[in-house]
Every structure is written in C-alpha cells, then in structure tokens.
Amino acid sequence: MATLKRTASDDIARTTPHKIRRSAAEAPKTGTRTVAVHVGSGTEKRTFDIYQDTLIRHSEFFKAALNPSSNWMEGQQRSVSLPEDCPQNFEILFHFLNTGSIFASKEDDISGTSSTSCPLDLEWGRLTECWALGQKLLSTTYKDAVVDTIIEKMRTSGRFCSNLHEYPCQNSTPSRAFRKLLVDVVVYRWSQKTWAEIGDGLSSFPDFLLDIARAQSKISKKGFPTTLPWAGDDCTYHEHMDDGTPCYKTLF
Ligand SMILES: [Zn+2]
Known part of the structure; x- marks a missing residue:
C-alpha cells in the first residue's frame, strides 16, 4: 500500500492562516476574455489559456502584443506564440498568474555534487x-x-x-x-x-x-x-x- 509522505511544505500549508473572507473589491480583475499562449515547438509545444486582463496587468510584453490598436496580429487573434521558450518554465509563470505563488521546487532537485563541492x-x-x-x-x-x-x-x-x-x-x-x-x-x-x-x-x-x-x-x-x-x-x-x-x- 502506498504511504503518503508528510513534507515540510505540508506543515507550512497547515500552519499558514488563509484569509477566506474578503471584500468584493478585492476580487481578481480577470475579465472574461482569454488568450491562447503557445509555448515551445514541435512535440514539446503546449498551449496555455490565460485571462487577457491578467496577462496585461503582469506583463508589458503582453500589453503591447494584445493592444487591439497596434498592428500586432496577436492583438486581433488573441493568440501569442513563444516558440523559443520552455513550456515547463512557462507553466511556473502560468501558476503564478493564477495564484501569486511560485511552484518551482521538485523532489529530485538535489543530487550529486557541483564543482564547488556543494550539493x-x-x-x-x-x-x-x-x-x-x-x-x-x-x-x-x-x-x-x-x-x-x-x-x-x-x-x-x-x-x-x-x-x-x-x-x-x-x-x-x-x-x-x-x-x-x-x-x-x-x-x-x-x-x-x-x-x-x-x-x-x-x-x-x-x-x-x-x-x-x-x-x-x-x-x-x-x-x-x-x-x-x-x-x-x-x-x-x-x-x-x-x-x-x-x-x-x-x-x-
Ligand atoms: Zn515589493
């Protein structure tokens, strides 16, 4: 039978108070329109659907690309391609835009030794x-x-x-x-x-x-x-x- 391992992050999640009751004015201003962001190329390519207002609030790049009065095709099609970027890294940004947190650590991140004799x-x-x-x-x-x-x-x-x-x-x-x-x-x-x-x-x-x-x-x-x-x-x-x-x- 699989055993669930308790981690330090579980403990932090249990002890950090979460404010559940908030004013309507604090609600995320996401709007309802989404943009398809295509990241990577070939078989690695992934598409992330993100609220347009969220992208514009957090990125001057997307703000320019999605400006309907600009000549960028992206603004008219509500679709942006980032073929040179890594989908795994973009996923971390995607989660940040939705939650305000950075989900980047992995269980097997630490291994071996580096040239400076540290893990x-x-x-x-x-x-x-x-x-x-x-x-x-x-x-x-x-x-x-x-x-x-x-x-x-x-x-x-x-x-x-x-x-x-x-x-x-x-x-x-x-x-x-x-x-x-x-x-x-x-x-x-x-x-x-x-x-x-x-x-x-x-x-x-x-x-x-x-x-x-x-x-x-x-x-x-x-x-x-x-x-x-x-x-x-x-x-x-x-x-x-x-x-x-x-x-x-x-x-x-
Ligand atoms: Zn600050």
Missing part, C-alpha cells in the same frame, strides 16, 4: 531561468516574486548558490534591484574557498565585479551588519521600487 540543486538554475523569462516578458511582478523565492530558499535552507549571477549576467542585464541581491550573495556568503574556486570567473562580468568592489568597500568602512541584508520581509530587492508599479504582494 547540486537544480532549483537555483530553474529560478534564474524564470527570472530571465520575466525579463523577456517585461513582467516586474513575476521577477520580484522569483527574487523573493530565491531569498526564501536561502533563508529556509541556509544554503546559497555561488554562481547565481552567471545565467542572469550572461543572458541579460539584471535590474538594479536584482543585481543588488546577486552582489550581496557574493559579498555576504562567498568564503575564501569560493573565491579561490570560482572567483576568476567574475572577470567575465566587469560591471558586476565593480559593484562587488563598491559593496565591499562600504562594508570595510562600516563593518558587517549583524543580520544578512535579505533577513527582512520588505521590498529591498524588488524592481517595482524603481519603476513605480504595484508590488505583486498587493495584487493577490
């Missing part, structure tokens, strides 16, 4: 790919939620990803807020051993290296704070602080 955890890479998808789709809410997921993982696991910066810096230009987190991970968590093992790789990202030098210079004057900079539950690492849009936490 290899596939969730870190998946989260940075999610951030890159948010960057491509111009979704500040999604990027901020992904950043909070990275922070929560660091807090609850006590671990960090020493090369968290690599994928975002190689494939995009991280915003000021996300770059601050990537810099703080190096400044506050890298040991001498980490520097010896992978520090040379930072020479590929001179601007990032300069930010690290500036942050370390501030610490050498003021000293290390008693708590890690991501200990608070605030918007320190949120991009909406710079672009003036609402925090994703207020939209769900």
Whole structure:
C-alpha cells in the first residue's frame, strides 16, 4: 500500500492562516476574455489559456502584443506564440498568474555534487531561468516574486548558490534591484574557498565585479551588519521600487 509522505511544505500549508473572507473589491480583475499562449515547438509545444486582463496587468510584453490598436496580429487573434521558450518554465509563470505563488521546487532537485563541492540543486538554475523569462516578458511582478523565492530558499535552507549571477549576467542585464541581491550573495556568503574556486570567473562580468568592489568597500568602512541584508520581509530587492508599479504582494 502506498504511504503518503508528510513534507515540510505540508506543515507550512497547515500552519499558514488563509484569509477566506474578503471584500468584493478585492476580487481578481480577470475579465472574461482569454488568450491562447503557445509555448515551445514541435512535440514539446503546449498551449496555455490565460485571462487577457491578467496577462496585461503582469506583463508589458503582453500589453503591447494584445493592444487591439497596434498592428500586432496577436492583438486581433488573441493568440501569442513563444516558440523559443520552455513550456515547463512557462507553466511556473502560468501558476503564478493564477495564484501569486511560485511552484518551482521538485523532489529530485538535489543530487550529486557541483564543482564547488556543494550539493547540486537544480532549483537555483530553474529560478534564474524564470527570472530571465520575466525579463523577456517585461513582467516586474513575476521577477520580484522569483527574487523573493530565491531569498526564501536561502533563508529556509541556509544554503546559497555561488554562481547565481552567471545565467542572469550572461543572458541579460539584471535590474538594479536584482543585481543588488546577486552582489550581496557574493559579498555576504562567498568564503575564501569560493573565491579561490570560482572567483576568476567574475572577470567575465566587469560591471558586476565593480559593484562587488563598491559593496565591499562600504562594508570595510562600516563593518558587517549583524543580520544578512535579505533577513527582512520588505521590498529591498524588488524592481517595482524603481519603476513605480504595484508590488505583486498587493495584487493577490
Ligand atoms: Zn515589493
């Protein structure tokens, strides 16, 4: 007979209060029209039906694509194709748009060892790919939620990803807020051993290296704070602080 295994996330779900009674004004403003978003290509291709108003609220990319007065075919057909994107990663965005949460961890994410002798955890890479998808789709809410997921993982696991910066810096230009987190991970968590093992790789990202030098210079004057900079539950690492849009936490 199959045995149901109790997990840490079950415990969190049981102990976190859920507000069931809310005002009608708080109801999700989804509208009734949906858009078919086709993601991936070939046999991997999947279609996600999403409320148009939800897509527009969370993504400047979809807002432009679905604008009926624009010349984009997508706006007239209510259909958008993203052939180069990964359906599995888009599914994480799909669930975020519906719930405000990031469902990205998997049971078998941790296996073997990485080059830095730490357990290899596939969730870190998946989260940075999610951030890159948010960057491509111009979704500040999604990027901020992904950043909070990275922070929560660091807090609850006590671990960090020493090369968290690599994928975002190689494939995009991280915003000021996300770059601050990537810099703080190096400044506050890298040991001498980490520097010896992978520090040379930072020479590929001179601007990032300069930010690290500036942050370390501030610490050498003021000293290390008693708590890690991501200990608070605030918007320190949120991009909406710079672009003036609402925090994703207020939209769900
Ligand atoms: Zn915020």
